[in-house]
Amino acid sequence: MREELDKLETNELTPPYARYLVHLLRPFPNFDPSFIKPLRQKAVQLLQLQSGDRVLDAGCGPGGSFPYLVDAVGPAGEVVGIEISPEIAINARRRIDKNRWKNVQVIFADARTVELRGRFDALLMFAAADIYASSQALANLLPYLKDDARVVAFGAKLSRRRSGKVLNPILRLLWKLSFSSTPAVNYEPWAPLKDRIHELQAQEYFFGCMFLVWGKMNLAETLGFAASG
């Protein structure tokens, strides 16, 4: 417990890139950078949510995807965000309060170890490299998905295109402003999903520097993967 409090005091649970931003944005709970909007919408569309579905938003941050997820699952559905930073989770909860959503909750926890209640119809990992690129986080979260649940990840990647290569050093630099445990950015950050997710498809954006991947959960494959290591 003391150790946990020390971490909170030293900000260790908030990524360096977010430390100042999180306070700056606190008065604006519905803020979301506009250039990201179409990609969020596309990511949520790919989740193929139905009314009444339960969806997990892992690494939910301040909840930028919540409005689209809430819309897609309707009042009978449920949105569960997981966020490791207590400071960022405050912003997500402010968004929930401001919008009076009754079917959205944020769990302040580490996706690598969180224990969840029940199973989910879909998993979103939007700009959450600590999760989609982490075998440990995937091993913990995927067993909470129903068979055939949809899985979507969005993030940044190194570009092989001439037009995008110039941005690679900037991306590497930005990654240094994340947790020291964040998997390094590479050309295929979704690789840990490849063995675990069925019919995984990928699409590049912004000169090959960003990606969306999507596919379906195959429980037998994932559990088999876990059993064989």
Ligand SMILES: C[S@@+](CC[C@H](N)C(=O)[O-])C[C@H]1O[C@@H](n2cnc3c(N)ncnc32)[C@H](O)[C@@H]1O
């Ligand atoms: C770049 S932000 C993206 C936030 C949000 N998904 C969005 O679209 O705005 C990544 C978030 O993942 C959170 N995060 C990092 N590692 C995590 C972990 N192991 N478990 C849960 N959340 C994590 C960070 O604190 C941060 O808020």
